[in-house]
Amino acid sequence: MMLKIKSLKKSYSQGLETIDIFQDLNFQVQKAQTVAIMGKSGSGKSTLLSLISGIIKPNNGDIVLDKVSYKDLKESQLNDFRASNIGFVFQNFHLVSYLNALENVMLPAKVCGISNPKEKAIELLKDVGLEHRLNHLPSQLSGGEKQRVAIARALIHNPKIILADEPSGNLDEETGIAVMDKLFELIKKNNTTLILVTHSKDVAKRCEETYELVLGDLTKC
Numbered sequence: 001m002m003l004k005i006k007s008l009k010k011s012y013s014q015g016l017e018t019i020d021i022f023q024d025l026n027f028q029v030q031k032a033q034t035v036a037i038m039g040k041s042g043s044g045k046s047t048l049l050s051l052i053s054g055i056i057k058p059n060n061g062d063i064v065l066d067k068v069s070y071k072d073l074k075e076s077q078l079n080d081f082r083a084s085n086i087g088f089v090f091q092n093f094h095l096v097s098y099l100n101a102l103e104n105v106m107l108p109a110k111v112c113g114i115s116n117p118k119e120k121a122i123e124l125l126k127d128v129g130l131e132h133r134l135n136h137l138p139s140q141l142s143g144g145e146k147q148r149v150a151i152a153r154a155l156i157h158n159p160k161i162i163l164a165d166e167p168s169g170n171l172d173e174e175t176g177i178a179v180m181d182k183l184f185e186l187i188k189k190n191n192t193t194l195i196l197v198t199h200s201k202d203v204a205k206r207c208e209e210t211y212e213l214v215l216g217d218l219t220k221c
């Protein structure tokens with residue numbers, strides 16, 4: 001099993017009020033599986049991705065990614081573990097504005113100390129059809145190009161899992177389809193596990209399984 005979520009509890013405190021997002025969430029994802037998560041605004045989809053990435057802590061329960069229990073890791077170990085094992089694709093691309101496309105893609109490989117980062121980054125940028133845009137800054141790229149850079153960046157360190165939050169949310173339909181084609185082509189090629197949050201049924205349909213998050217529980221659609 002690639003990912004196990006065990007008896008997860010997460011609530012937010014807002015002044016005197018407590019908002020319960022998850023009270024006892026259990027969920028599993030197999031290696032190389034692609035899973036879409038849908039659900040109403042505010043149901044906790046982004047919170048779930050943040051918990052899986054270890055950026056926020058649960059109140060109770062545990063997350064086990066590729067047999068490593070987050071409970072057993074200190075903060076710094078968890079940060080290293082995240083950098084090596086998780087790739088992120090966000091709706092707003094989150095590229096570093098002063099780095100060009102090539103440098104953006106190389107970044108996770110450098111953080112993880114992966115050999116030949118430049119060659120790997122060029123190869124991935126070729127895979128996403130951007131070999132002619134290596135030296136462009138994010139501000140000099142279109143939305144679809146930025147997202148393709150983000151996809152290349154998410155994959156360069158061969159992560160075990162990719163967490164994607166509305167990856168085509170900011171793109172027009174045609175560009176969104178082209179970008180999703182690339183994402184799915186590359187994760188299939190690399191056997192990467194994918195958890196994808198989306199409001200789009202068409203995007204969800206590309207995944208092997210779709211779940212809806214309702215009242216803190218994931219129900220298979």
Ligand SMILES: Nc1ncnc2c1ncn2[C@@H]1O[C@H](COP(=O)(O)OP(=O)(O)OP(=O)(O)O)[C@@H](O)[C@H]1O
Pocket residue numbers: 012013014019021039040041042043044045046047048
């Ligand atoms: N840091 C926080 N402190 C307090 N409440 C929070 C915090 N982060 C999120 N929430 C609340 O938790 C709930 C779940 O938020 P979350 O962002 O996970 O929802 P979502 O399903 O991703 O929504 P959307 O589809 O609109 O992005 C919301 O009601 C939100 O207001």
